[in-house]
Amino acid sequence: MTTTTHAHITTWLLAIILLFVALGLHKKGNLKGFKIIQMVMRVFYLLIIGTGIALIIGAVHLSLLYIVKMATGLWIIGIMEFILMKTSKNESTSVLWIQFVIAFLLVLYLGLKLPMGFHPFA
Template identity: 50%
Template sequence: MTHLHVTAWVLGVILLIVSYVMYKKGNKAGKILHMVLRLDYLLILYTGGDLFAEYAREGFPFLGELIVKGIAGLWVIAAMEMILVKTSKSKPAKSFWIQFVIAFLIAVILGFFRLPM
């Protein structure tokens, strides 16, 4: 399940960047890619929830860090969505980009360097 989760969020970041570029160019394909990204959010949430349950079932000693990583992951998804919504309405999204980078770094550092799976 870990590989599917990593693949899903890598696909999510790629779709975010491509959708963002399409919205900036005024291309209608950005809206379609945004919808595909929303479907990818569901896959990310499902696999992340499954990994969370697997950790919790084993009586994981770093439960606090696991909860922080889960919250950071939800924060990443919210920031991604707000970036595209603001961009589609031609409003500035700089604050959401900053939030995205911070939350993404927290999630990646905890996921790859701190938590075992």
């Protein structure tokens, strides 16, 4: 597996872990800590997109599935940003979590179907 695939997996995995860390801090009433993680998450969004674009550039056979993969990846990033935004306003996030699960399963399937890195569904 290439370094770029490793970097891509590392960045989205860390972003998801940070999402839960942020929610934990918010629950404990540590709003300052929450804000800091929220900002760090934005850096991770850029890293996820950057490594994703690098993977697309390195792809040998581009297909429509890559566009769908990118769109789903961007969708999850939007969902994570909205979850944090709604949480900071103490608003309900249930609809966002439903979307998160759907988008995550989809992006996992697409990422693992596409030919680079692991591809058990190819």
